[in-house]
Amino acid sequence: MTEQPGRRERKKAATRQKIADTALRLFAERGYDAVGIREVAAEADVAVTTLFSHFSSKEALVFEQDEDFEQRLVRAVTDRPSHEALVPALRREIHAMVRHCTADGAAPLWRMIEESPALRQYEESMRQRHAQSLATAIAADLDLPQPTPTCSAIARFVVDAFSVAREADAPQxxxxxxxxxIEAAWAVTGATPPTRKSVAV
Amino acid sequence: MTEQPGRRERKKAATRQKIADTALRLFAERGYDAVGIREVAAEADVAVTTLFSHFSSKEALVFEQDEDFEQRLVRAVTDRPSHEALVPALRREIHAMVRHCTADGAAPLWRMIEESPALRQYEESMRQRHAQSLATAIAADLDLPQPTPTCSAIARFVVDAFSVAREADAPQxxxxxxxxxIEAAWAVTGATPPTRKSVAV
DNA sequence: TCTAAAAAGCTAACCGTTAGTGTTACGGTC
DNA sequence: GACCGTAACACTAACGGTTAGCTTTTTAGA
Incomplete structure (x- = not known):
């Protein structure tokens, strides 16, 4: 997949990184709302259009790990040891993600997010996308062609767990x-905990 | 509360209604993205600033029943018959809300929402607000000063139920x-079904 | 009738975002 | 090593939602 990046792709990644770093630095220095896109672009020494070719919106600059989160959730399902049940695997992953977000260094970033309505809104719709991907992964794990309401619900519950826990006093x-x-909710669907390939309507 | 509206408030309500009606009509006729705010204002014969004094954003024009939804959820908890348990009361309300949204007349509106990313995003963040209000109501019902993670989680599950069911093939x-x-998840928290005032950590 | 305040209006801008159109730099090929 | 197609980047100018600042109209209450 990504064996030998090549000069071209290395430069692209460098540009992307430079933009993200500059943006986060400016946002941290003067606040998210007080910094305009044109400023970020100028400070990173790129054109505004270039910025938007790397990031789909101003908010996306802050949630750079977007796709990471999504893939971690999906892989927690698909790459888990075959003896492990679905929900415990997801619990482990959410634990790790929450730990990561509540680490000391990450605190100011999340405070900024909480203070900006635009960022909160973006985060919510991001989580919603993640829940959909997770629902598809769970459905696949059950040999279903597409997610049933039950799958979608469980996926949302898991993503909710992250959001609620992150803002709690005692996240873990x-x-x-x-x-x-969630375990209780899952048990009631008819999927047996340790084995796979049970039915969930 | 709203006993004698008075001329002033009646006119204000009329202006608001006229804006909403005009907007929905134009959106239905030519599509949400194709109709600009300035057009809506002109067609409703009000100034743009007036429009924004009634609605906080373009998307809010579409989700006029926003506060209705929120209050229905909260009241499902606070105004339920004293013998009824929490979760069944919420189930009844979600059933009613889903029925309302999937009624024949409402179909085009929700199709429009599903087709517009901006509207979907707005809806998600709206539901999130509703979940927070519901969490507070649930906490109050348990004599808690503020929502615990358990309350917040259940509230989100309930709101998720609405979102997932609305998009399902067989909503009810x-x-x-x-x-x-949700019933299973709630049972595991230690709150006993028919009685109130149990502990949820 | 007079007044204070709410509601509505107008103008002009701000800011995120995109379309349109070049220009440069790189990767694979002869 | 020169060549070409394409991906990355740049520039300009605009569009569309939103807001600030300020004026005018309307209404409730004295």
């Missing part, structure tokens, strides 16, 4: 509490 | 399926 404890609920 | 069936999961 919250993850465990919510996953006890 | 989907509501029942998802609420079986």
């Amino acid at each position: 404890t919250a993850v465990d509490q919510i996953f006890r609920m | 069936t989907a509501v029942d399926q998802i609420f079986r999961m």
Whole structure:
């Protein structure tokens, strides 16, 4: 896939990184709302159109790890050890993601996000996309061609667990509490915990 | 509360209604993206600033029932018969809301929403607000000063039930399926079904 | 009738985003 | 090594949602 990047792709990645770094630095210095796109572009020494060819919106500059999150969720399902059940695998992953986001260095970034309505809104719709991908992965794990409402619901519950726990006073404890609920919800669908390929309507 | 509206408030409400009606008509006729705010204002014979004093954004024109939804959820908790448990009350309300949204007349509106990324995004963040209000109501019902992660999670599950069911092939069936999961999730928190005032950590 | 305040209006801009159109730099091929 | 197709980047100018600043109209209440 990405064996030998080549000069071209290296330059592209460098440009992208430079834009993201510049943006986060300016946002941290003077606030998200107070910094305009034209400023970010100028400071990163690129054209505005270039910025938008790397990032689909101003908010996307802040959520650079967007696709990482999405793929981590999906892989938690597809790449888990074959003996492991679905929900515990997702619980492990959410634990890790919450730990990552509540680490000391990440705090100011998430505070900025919480303070900006635009960023909060973007994050919500991002999570919604993630939930859809996860639902598809869960459906595939059950040999279903497409997600049933049950799959979609569980996927959303998992993503909700992340959002709620991240804002809780005791994030890790919250993850465990919510996953006890998810485990119970999952059990009631008819899928047996340790084995795969059960039916979920 | 709203006993004698008075001329002033009646006129204000009329202006608001005229704007909303005009907007929905134009959107239906030519598509959401193809109609600009300035057009809506002109057709409704008001100034753009007046439009924005009634609606906080272009998307808000489409989700006029925003506050209705929010209050219905909250009241499903606070105004339920005292013998009824929390989750069944919410199930009834979600059933009614889904029925309302999937009625024949409402179909074109929701198709328009599904086709516009901006509207979908707005809807998601709206639901998130509703979930927060619901979480607060649930917490109050349990005599908690503020929502615990458990309350927030259940509130989100309920709102998710609406979103998932609305897009499902068999909406009403989907509501029942998802609420079986929510019931199980709720049972595991330690709150006993028929009585109130149990503990949820 | 007079007044204070709410509601509506107008103008002009701000800012994110995109279309249209070049220009440069790179990768694969002869 | 020169060549060509294409991906990356740049520039200009605009579009469309949104808001600030300020004026005018309308209404409730004294």
